[in-house]
Amino acid sequence: MSKILSQKEKIEGERKQVTVMFCDMEGFTPLVEELGPEESYSIMDQVYEILIHKVHEYDGTVNEMTGDGVMALFGAPIALEDAPQRSIRSAFAIHREMAQFSDKMRKEQPELPPLKMRVGIHSGPVVVGTLGNDLRVEFKAVGDTVNLASRMEGLAEPGTTYVSDDIFKLTEGFFRFEALGDREVKGKEEPVNVFRVVSPRTRRTRFDVSAESGLTPFVGRERELELLMEGFERSKSGRGQAFFVMAEAGVGKSRLLYEFRKAVANEDVIFLEGKCLSFSHGVTYHPIIDVLKFTFDVREGADDSEITERVKKGLKILGVDEEHTLPYLLKLLSVKDSGVDKISMSPEAMKDRITEAVKRISLKGSELRPQIVAIEDLHWIDKSSEECIEALLDSIAGSRIFLIFTHRPEYVHTWGAKSYFNQISLTHLSNRESLALVRHLLSTEETDKELDDLTFKKTEGVPFFIEEFIKSLKDLKIIERKNNTYKIAKDMKAVSIPSTIQDVIMARVDLLPDGSKRLLQIGSVIEREFGYELIKRVAGLPQDELLSALSVLKDSELIYERGIYPQSNYIFKHALTREVVYDSILAKKRKELHKEIGNAIEELYGDDLSEHCELLVEHFFLSEDYSKAADYSKMAGRKAEKNVSLNEAAAYAAKRVTALEKLPETKDILKQKIDARTSLGLYMFQLFYFVEAKDAVEPIFKSAVDIGYTKRVAQLYTIMGTYSYWVKEDFKTGIKQLEIAADMSVKSSDVVSGFFSNQWLGFAHAYCCNFKKANRHFKKALQINIETKNIWGTSVVMGCISHWVLNYNGLIAQGYKMSHKALKVALKSGDIYSKA
Structure with missing residues (x-):
């Protein structure tokens, strides 16, 4: 929250996934009419204080005061990895505080109606930024996130929270919901699925939810589990141990801890747990309180007297003195009459007493049985808990205490290094291990290689990413099951990165x-x-x-x-x-940055831009400098052609066509478009995609003829002739177009159309058993390749003469001799077709 407030005036516009909450008071207008503006203002001032405080408590920001409520954002301007969950917890806190406030006000003014809030929540993409000194949100065509959140609030009954289907899917494991079905919503063509939030569940982390719904196979962490077990054995013998398990989000810290808990389930051991939660970092001693609740078996909802009795009973079993321990433990457990208020001491002294009390029960407990204390997510720990843990760490060397802490790489503890400290760093899963996860998630023993490669590329062995990515592919029907395997069924451009x-x-x-x-x-x-x-x-x-x-x-x-x-x-x-x-x-x-980057590359590498032309194509295309994008596409295409990568050359030719189509029409641009489309057509033609080749050149055929661009027209007739003959099977038209191409190639001295038109005339005539004509055209094609020293073309045409002319005429010996010559040339050129 401090970063949000300190940077509010200079947040640059960004696109974000944000959860929006609208919160309005029921019956505000009648309230004003009955009480008058001054008294109503006083009440609303206190209501706003509640709303703002409870929004900030969960790291939300109040974006707008609406007159009788607020609009709040969770995940903007600072992103939150559990924004939907925080927004609902904030809503519960608002309803709870408002109920208490309403009771208080109605005792003073019995005529007042119950003061209740209606809350609506939705999550989606928005654009956030600053305008002047106020944070504002702009809504683009990517979604009507705010409008739908407002509609949810409008549907809600007083004292309730209504959420969209998106929020439900993101939080269903953390809360209980009542499905209200489809509702007509203003501004939406289709009905919207609506849910009422009923109550929180006991699960508090993403892993808790996953564990309840079913876990994926435990893979790739066998050695790490062995290390924990070895450390546990040492601690059982009276050599206390502390293990720090470090990994990025989603890599498997909680899962390793879960498997360790299972592994020691049959041991005579006390297993205590505490969690540092993202939305509880402001709660002092939160993980320590968790550990105490485990220690004394304090259940959710227990009243003060029950908590006191349980702690007293536990201290008696442990053999711990009540006088110096009980008040401080009860204070941590929020018991009102803990006895601490009767003890006069400074805040620092109080902190020391609390730390000593926690340390005392831990050490005493380990004398009865080996004790494991696991605290997760230290990166969210509060300062008081951190100091308490530090004191405990200093005391465990000769005890039977085994401490496990999990944290992300950004967290660095200040507890020094001791001989009984151990570090485990979890790495990403291998492709084989990732594949095991994917196949389990899809309930199949086989998956398509294209899907496997895509998953490896996108998720890079992070288990959480794998699970969310595969779930997203299934939900969007990007993949489908066919013959007991899953395959990609749709264009991957439809895939967006899951909001989680x-x-x-x-x-x-x-x-x-x-x-x-x-x-x-x-x-x-x-x-x-x-x-x-x-x-x-x-x-x-x-x-x-x-x-x-x-x-x-x-x-x-x-x-x-x-x-x-x-x-x-x-x-x-x-x-x-x-x-x-x-x-x-x-x-x-983004457009501005692409332009700056393209210009910077030109300045840095001006002496050899061919090395960077592929990158320049992308940057200038995305910066909408289509003239430069076309120039570098041409360069990249020629580079790919020299490297005999025709598919890549065709892709750059297509990019060049797209760029040129976006430029204003001039004589020069028209000529460039003819060049670009002809190049694309020739690449497709050489890849035997005759339909695609025809489609590429058809739009500029007439223009090329009209301006008398003879060289290109010859190439265009070559492409159209092969299409007519081999696709349409219009043999007469096909041969005629190829003959026109051959004649024009001589007039324009164009070796490209000369080679290809004669080669394909050779095929056409051989196909019709006109072997003499076929031989004549193949020899013309051969002569062109020899004169231009094109050994690749030479070997190809030699192979054609051997097969289509000599062998088909029964001249097997001559055919073999010619084939042998073709092979020798092919060995020099590397042409796989002639070699075959």
């Missing part, structure tokens, strides 16, 4: 210092890997500032460095991180 993954990634990115975040955004626009000199030129930062910002990104493990400064390259650790960061940048800003 976006939230996890952007929650980390938004916590970066401004300079580092901006650098990450620039890097995401360049490509997954970017060089130091290039980003330095685009960012325009002083060297020290640039290196400092890059260092933050490396330390946070968002990027890796390769090479030696200043020839360093930087690589996004996850392809998904790059995609999510790129998608968060507004289209206008």
Whole structure:
């Protein structure tokens, strides 16, 4: 919240996945009429205080005061990885506080109606930014997130929270809902599925939900589990141990802990757990309170007297003195009459007494039985809990206590290093292990290789990413089951990164210092890997500032460095991180950055742009500088052609066509369009895609003829002739068009149409058993290739003469001799067809 407030005035526009909550008071207008403006204002002032406080408590921001309520955002301007869950918890807190406030007001003014709020919540994409000094939200065509949240609030009954289907899907494991069915909503053509939030469930983490619904196979962590078991054995013998399990979000920290808990289930051991939650970092001693509830078996909803009795009974079993322990434990457990108020001491002394009490029961407990204390997600820990754990860590060396902590890489403890401290770093799953997860999720023993490769590329061995990605593919029907296997069934452009993954990634990115975040955004626009000199030129930062910002990104493990400064390259650790960061940048800003990057590459590598032409195509195309995009597409296509990569050459030719089509029509542009479409047609023609070749050249055929572009017209007739003959099977027209091409190739001295028209006339005549004519055209094609020293074409035509003319005429010996010559030439050219 502090970062949100301190940076509110300089948040640059970004596209974000945001949860929007509308909260309005029921019966506000009659209330004003009955009480008058002054008294109503006083009541609403107190209501606003409740609303704002409860929104901020869960790291939301109040975006707008609506007169009788508020509009709040969760996940903007700072992303939150569990924004939908926070918004509902905030709504529960609002309803609870408002009920207490209403009771209080009605005792003072019995004539007042019950004061209740209606809450509506929806999640979706929005654009956030600053205008003047106020945070504002702009809504683009990507969705009507705010409108639908407002409609949910309008449907809600007083004192209830209504949510959309999107919110339900994201939080159904954490709360109980009542399905209200489809409702007609203003502004929506189709009815909207609506849910009423009933109550929270006991599950508090994503893993808790997964464990209840069924876990995927435990793979790739066998050695790490062995290390934990070995450490546990040491602690049982009186050599206390502490293990720190570190990994990024979703890599498997909670799962490893779950499997360890299962492994020791039959041991005579006390297993205590505490969780640091993202929305509880402001709650002092939260994980310690969790551990105490486990220790004394305090159930949810227990009243003060029951809690006191359970703690007293537990202390007696442990043999711990009540006088110096009980009051402090009861205070942590929120018992009103804990006895602490009767003891006069400073806050620091109180903290010391609490720490000593926790340490005392832990050490005493381990004397009865070995004790395991597991605390998850230290990156969200509060300061008081951290200090309490530090004191416990200093005391376990000779005890039977086994401590396990999980945390993300960004968390660095200050507890030093001791001989009984152990670090486990979880790595990503291998492709084989990832595949086992995918097949379990799809309930199949076989998956299509294209789907496997896509999953490996997108998720890179992060189990959480794998689960969410596969779920998204199934939900969107991008994949389908065929013959006991799953295959990709739709264009992958329809796939968006699941909001759950976006939230996890952007929650980390938004916590970066401004300079580092901006650098990450620039890097995401360049490509997954970017060089130091290039980003330095685009960012325009002083060297020290640039290196400092890059260092933050490396330390946070968002990027890796390769090479030696200043020839360093930087690589996004996850392809998904790059995609999510790129998608968060507004289209206008992205366009500007692509232009700046393209210009910077030209300046840096002006002496050899052919090495970077592929990258320049993308940057200038996406910056909408279509003239340069067309030029570099031509360069990239020729480069691919030289490398005998016709598919790639065709792709760049198509890109060039698209770029030129976007430019205003001039004589020069028309000529370039004829060149580009003819090149595309020739590449398709050489790949035997005759229909696609015809489609490429048809739009400019007449224009090429009209301006007398003889060389290109000859090539166009070659393409149209092969299409007519081999696709339409209009043999007469096909031969006629190929003969026109052959004649025009002589007049224009064009070897391309000369070679191909004669070669395909040879095929056409041989197909009709006119072997003499076929031989004549094949020999013309052969002569052209020999004169131009094209050994690839020479070997191809020799093979054609051997097969289509000599062998078909029964001249087997001559055919074999010619074939042998073709093979010798093919060995020099590397042509696979002639070799065959």
